[in-house]
Amino acid sequence: MKKITFIHAADLHLDSPMSGLKHLPEAIFDRLQESTFRAFRKITDEAINRQVDFLIISGDIFDGEDRSIRAQTRFRKEMDRLFKHDIQVYLIHGNHDHLGGSWVELNMPANVHIFRDNVEVLTYNTSEGTSVHLYGFSYVKKHVLERRINDYVKKTGADFHIGILHGNHEGNSDHGNYAPFHLRELIEKEFDYWALGHIHKRTVLSEMPAVVYPGNIQGRHKKETGMKGCYFVSLAGTETKLEFIPASDVIWEKAELDMARSEAATFGDLCKLCSMVLEDHRHEGLATILQITLKNVSFETQTNVLAEELLEVLQEQERDEESFVWTASIQIEERIDWDRDRLKSEADFYSELFNIIDKYDDAEGTLSSLYSHPAARKYLERLTKSEQSALIKESEQLLIRLLYQ
């Protein structure tokens, strides 16, 4: 039976600057800065150990269009290792490392096949006589907004057909709408596998045929949570097998602690409780960056002081750990132990206040002086709708607290 195996990865974003995280202790920041390289190393290790036919990388190999020398050198080192093991690499460049940028070019070994700016077909043959056609194109500029899917035309004469595409599955608004496509359009091509890139969240859009976003290989900020990696794929006859391979060296995670259900009476108790949460999130040999939310914290607690001191305790005990769980933030949600109706019956003032809060729809206007501040605006991302409503809820709680105490 005709058979091939390969690894499909995407969005390596090698040498991501991890901006906005410079406040971390040096050792932790260094670990993060190395993380994209270490994650990629795990992938090439797997390719060698499993003796795959080839590795596919579906765009955004480099984070910056200048393709830092550091990133290219480290990437080439991995390509050389694969070359020695006779493993081919098929790659396309995406919106981050598009061909229009300017960089100092390091030559890659002969096993690395880079698709150019028009969809082209490359052929791979195994020694057992199985043949594969691979289709793909690289971004010539950052913003490729045109539909490119019609340029993929099946060329007969191979046992397997694999489409490689960096683009947006239409309807996904979290990522730039580059080279958009509908799933139906991919399926109509009658390929055996679609190796997608661009969306950083791992998603299998279809299983027959397999249409796969492996996601990025290493989370780069608090919104890219969980273990990330690549897929080991085997195509045998008409059967496709997918196996996820974890690759991240640093994992971003979230934890919630419900104080209404905990026995923590003192600060010491709370520290102990949080330490247990840290242990639950420790992954041997890996690093974790954790955001903790304490829910239902009682009304009387001095929340600012609590969060600050707790954070210090939790961070201090992790400083020298190899497999650290670094608490990046402690979010405190107070217990709502007042209800609107009761307050309204106490004074008309509260009815009016709640009315204003419910009708309020100008978070952006209120925050505009912050967002136009020359120093602050560089670090701020636009608030999403749900972040805005969380902020309004928090403000309500603060107001009631100040008014009622």
Ligand SMILES: [Mn+2]
């Ligand atoms: Mn990307």
